[in-house]
Amino acid sequence: MSQEKMELDLDIPSALVQSDGHLRRSNSEPMINGLSDGSQVFQREVLRSRRNSTTLVNRPNMVPSSPVRVPSTRLQRIKQVKCLSLWKNKYKHERQAAMQMSQSWEESLSLSDNDFEKSSSSSPKRIDFVPVSPAPSPTRGIGKKQCFSPSLQILVSSNGLNPSPIPSPTRRFSRRSQSPINCIRPSILGPIKRKGEMEPESQPKRLFQGTTTMLSTETSHLPELSSCISPDLLDGSLSSVGSSSGSPAKMEGVSPSSSNSPFTPLQDLSPK
Amino acid sequence: MEGDGGSEIKQWCLSQVKGAIDDDVTEADIISAVEFNHSGELLATGDRGGRIVIFQQEQESKTLAHSRGEYNVYSTFQSHEPEFDYLKSLEIEEKINKIRWLPQKNAAHFLLSTNDKTIKLWKISERDKRPEGYNLKEEDGRYKDPTSVTTLRVPVFQPMDLMVEASPRRVYANAHTYHINSISVNSDNETYLSADDLRINLWHLDFTDRSFNIVDIKPTNMEELTEVITASEFHPLQCNTFVYGSSKGSVRLCDMRAAALCDQHSKLFEEPEDPSARSFFSEIISSVSDVKFSHSGRYMMTRDYLTIKIWDLNMESQPVETYQVHEYLRSKLCSLYENDCIFDKFECCWSHDDSEVMTGSYNNFFRMFGRDGQAGVTLEASWESSSPRCPLRPWRVCAGSRRKEDEIGVDCLDFSRKILHTSWHPQDGIIAMATVNNLYIFQEKLN
Numbered sequence: 001m002s003q004e005k006m007e008l009d010l011d012i013p014s015a016l017v018q019s020d021g022h023l024r025r026s027n028s029e030p031m032i033n034g035l036s037d038g039s040q041v042f043q044r045e046v047l048r049s050r051r052n053s054t055t056l057v058n059r060p061n062m063v064p065s066s067p068v069r070v071p072s073t074r075l076q077r078i079k080q081v082k083c084l085s086l087w088k089n090k091y092k093h094e095r096q097a098a099m100q101m102s103q104s105w106e107e108s109l110s111l112s113d114n115d116f117e118k119s120s121s122s123s124p125k126r127i128d129f130v131p132v133s134p135a136p137s138p139t140r141g142i143g144k145k146q147c148f149s150p151s152l153q154i155l156v157s158s159n160g161l162n163p164s165p166i167p168s169p170t171r172r173f174s175r176r177s178q179s180p181i182n183c184i185r186p187s188i189l190g191p192i193k194r195k196g197e198m199e200p201e202s203q204p205k206r207l208f209q210g211t212t213t214m215l216s217t218e219t220s221h222l223p224e225l226s227s228c229i230s231p232d233l234l235d236g237s238l239s240s241v242g243s244s245s246g247s248p249a250k251m252e253g254v255s256p257s258s259s260n261s262p263f264t265p266l267q268d269l270s271p272k
Numbered sequence: 273m274e275g276d277g278g279s280e281i282k283q284w285c286l287s288q289v290k291g292a293i294d295d296d297v298t299e300a301d302i303i304s305a306v307e308f309n310h311s312g313e314l315l316a317t318g319d320r321g322g323r324i325v326i327f328q329q330e331q332e333s334k335t336l337a338h339s340r341g342e343y344n345v346y347s348t349f350q351s352h353e354p355e356f357d358y359l360k361s362l363e364i365e366e367k368i369n370k371i372r373w374l375p376q377k378n379a380a381h382f383l384l385s386t387n388d389k390t391i392k393l394w395k396i397s398e399r400d401k402r403p404e405g406y407n408l409k410e411e412d413g414r415y416k417d418p419t420s421v422t423t424l425r426v427p428v429f430q431p432m433d434l435m436v437e438a439s440p441r442r443v444y445a446n447a448h449t450y451h452i453n454s455i456s457v458n459s460d461n462e463t464y465l466s467a468d469d470l471r472i473n474l475w476h477l478d479f480t481d482r483s484f485n486i487v488d489i490k491p492t493n494m495e496e497l498t499e500v501i502t503a504s505e506f507h508p509l510q511c512n513t514f515v516y517g518s519s520k521g522s523v524r525l526c527d528m529r530a531a532a533l534c535d536q537h538s539k540l541f542e543e544p545e546d547p548s549a550r551s552f553f554s555e556i557i558s559s560v561s562d563v564k565f566s567h568s569g570r571y572m573m574t575r576d577y578l579t580i581k582i583w584d585l586n587m588e589s590q591p592v593e594t595y596q597v598h599e600y601l602r603s604k605l606c607s608l609y610e611n612d613c614i615f616d617k618f619e620c621c622w623s624h625d626d627s628e629v630m631t632g633s634y635n636n637f638f639r640m641f642g643r644d645g646q647a648g649v650t651l652e653a654s655w656e657s658s659s660p661r662c663p664l665r666p667w668r669v670c671a672g673s674r675r676k677e678d679e680i681g682v683d684c685l686d687f688s689r690k691i692l693h694t695s696w697h698p699q700d701g702i703i704a705m706a707t708v709n710n711l712y713i714f715q716e717k718l719n
Contacts, residue, residue: 145439146349147399150328153345156435 282628282701283663283717284640288342289655290327291710303706305693309373309381312697315343315704316383317711318368322352324385324438326396340702340715347396349438352387364389370455372464374477382441384464388451391466393442393477399435403427447473447483454504460511467504467516470497474528486534487516487526502560502617509569515541517560523574525585541572541588543581553605553614561617566626567698573629575620578602580631580641595641595648598633600669600682613687621696621703632691635680636707637667653691653705653712663717 147156292301300321307316315327325348330341355364366387374382380397405427408416450469457464465486466473472487491497499520507513512528524537545554557577564573571592572583578599581591597618601608608614613634620631632638633650641648650667658664665678673683694705701716 145437147435147437148345148347148349149433149435150344150346151433155348 284651284703284714285661285663285717286655286658286712287340287660287702287715288713289710297709301709303693303709303711305368305371305385306695306704306706306711307371307373308695308697308704309383310375310698312699312702314346314373314381315695315713316371316373317706318351318371318385320365320367322350322354322366322368322387324349324351324368324371324394340700343713347436347438349394351385351392351394352390355389369452372455372457374457375461377461384455384457386452386455386466389445389448391444391452391455391475392440393444394438395441396436396438399437400431400433401429402432404430442477442480444475444480444483453502456504456506456514458506458511459509465504465506465514467501469500472501472504472514472516484532486528486532488533488535503563505563505565507569508565508567515563515565515572517563517574519559520555521558521560521576523560523563523572523583539585539588541574541583543590551605553609556609556614557605562619564620564622566622567624568626571626573620573622575618575631577614577616577618580620580629582629582643593643595629595639597631597639598669600671604682608687611687613690616690616692618692619694621694623696623701624699630694630696630703632694632705634687634690635685636689636691638691638694638705653707655710655712661717664714
């Protein structure tokens with residue numbers, strides 16, 4: 001029972017976040033986008049037949065994309081159960097979704113029968129999703145101007161009067177999302193950064209990679225690299241620091257630099 | 273000089289260096305993107321702190337003969353901020369991964385900038401006049417006492433110091449599960465693509481609430497995943513054609529007219545592997561870190577860890593030209609794997625007339641290749657050892673750890689100083705590149 005519950009928790013889509021408008025998808029069939037990987041298979045086939053394949057954020061997969069250190073046995077269990085009950089879940093969710101959809105359809109269909117006739121034969125009806133989980137809108141700041149004066153070489157407010165410094169980015173968080181290349185199964189001949197083999201050598205490397213604890217607030221480097229050598233699921237995964245992240249994450253809340261633009265204060269080193 | 277006649281190897285001089293001097297580099301100042309706009313007048317850089325700085329070229333200098341204008345700071349703004357994905361408990365970095373300019377249509381400039389998850393369209397416009405003489409407000413913005421107003425006047429525009437405004441016009445969010453590695457504006461100037469590790473999406477510039485997925489290489493079972501998308505670009509002239517490179521060293525060309533979903537490639541550019549050269553690291557070093565079409569649209573250049581390959585779009589079986597960037601590293605792959613340098617993603621760029629190509633390397637070296645069969649030249653980006661209007665001296669890298677004038681042993685190379693991001697002026701002999709936190713601008717020496 002708890003396993004079942006766990007799957008559902010993982011299956012809650014993060015896809016349906018709201019941005020500055022509703023995310024749209026033109027599709028006449030009741031379908032939940034990205035609830036589980038099973039539904040994704042189904043969804044792909046449906047999308048192929050559609051001219052408009054709007055994309056929404058799809059759920060990441062069985063392999064966790066976070067560098068959180070989850071005990072490997074629990075992870076394996078999740079994965080196995082997910083594999084087996086993939087189809088079951090898909091249909092269960094779709095049934096729920098169908099019920100939701102049919103309710104909303106009924107509401108709209110009750111307006112007039114003519115509409116129903118028209119919509120069933122013409123282009124797919126658009127369904128606006130209500131986001132399931134609220135997420136911070138990345139559109140904050142839209143419409144806010146940032147003004148710079150080249151002659152004064154400082155930032156100014158938009159009415160030209162007071163300087164307004166760029167708020168320096170502060171890092172508050174510790175874990176960075178991970179590229180799926182860490183999950184690639186390598187070829188036989190390919191190099192493998194594997195937990196078992198690398199264990200003795202990985203110790204000195206940890207200085208540069210950071211710790212592998214969940215609360216890696218102290219580390220400043222490459223938390224995702226540690227994840228690729230931790231769970232057995234990612235056994236044999238390639239580490240690709242370069243491809244997914246160039247920058248180590250700085251953990252303390254100290255702002256990296258309060259200078260607004262790195263180039264303006266004097267530092268023109270050009271040969272004169 | 274190297275080379276055997278043909279066209280001369282051009283000489284390059286250090287023109288400008290921007291950035292901090294001290295070795296202690298703050299994380300946020302590390303440059304992560306460099307891009308000239310379509311006229312070359314503007315040069316944009318993005319850094320890990322999510323900021324964008326735009327330089328503008330001065331009008332041609334009249335005092336210094338044969339010298340192109342210098343680049344000075346024109347605008348700076350915060351493009352992206354760090355975010356937190358609460359559902360996955362993951363941080364989304366504000367590091368600018370790519371900047372792409374839109375062709376200019378009016379007085380304002382537009383550029384697209386992207387971090388790992390969100391693409392933004394920025395409008396950069398100038399303002400050099402402002403209204404003065406309001407009836408109800410003082411000049412500093414405070415409201416007047418209404419009873420003190422006795423006459424009416426019409427505000428007039430007065431000149432003021434030039435102010436450059438950057439405003440976000442569109443935010444394209446929530447379309448990528450994985451990290452965005454490329455954006456590319458289409459030649460139709462209406463659409464653009466964004467690519468992450470497994471998917472490529474097509475956007476219309478005007479619409480932020482929807483995008484079309486045109487490539488999806490995510491397998492149904494993630495354990496079968498063998499390759500990811502590493503770079504993608506639209507053809508410069510054909511609005512239906514784009515390419516994407518993979519971590520396995522192949523490049524696929526897709527035609528959007530063939531199908532709505534371009535999972536099936538139209539062309540596959542893959543050089544057959546030499547079985548005798550196969551090693552433990554073959555696949556990693558074959559990963560395509562950058563792919564760029566030539567200006568003519570006939571050729572395509574790919575950069576992998578050790579080489580640059582130039583492909584004729586009409587021939588998929590093998591590249592027409594291959595240039596060794598730093599072959600001396602082939603014997604060092606093991607230690608480069610240990611320090612993760614083997615995963616560095618270098619960019620490459622074409623000259624304005626497609627006659628030369630350029631890419632970065634380690635030790636603040638960069639490599640220039642003339643396409644008429646020359647061996648290529650190694651130059652260094654260093655403000656300490658370069659003087660203005662003095663052509664850069666080429667370096668040679670030899671085995672071992674010797675170091676003498678113009679020659680350095682491979683064991684002495686500094687792998688923390690690398691040039692990943694480079695851009696070539698679209699019409700002129702000017703190149704810009706980023707070392708860790710400095711921006712270097714070189715000019716071709718005019719004779």
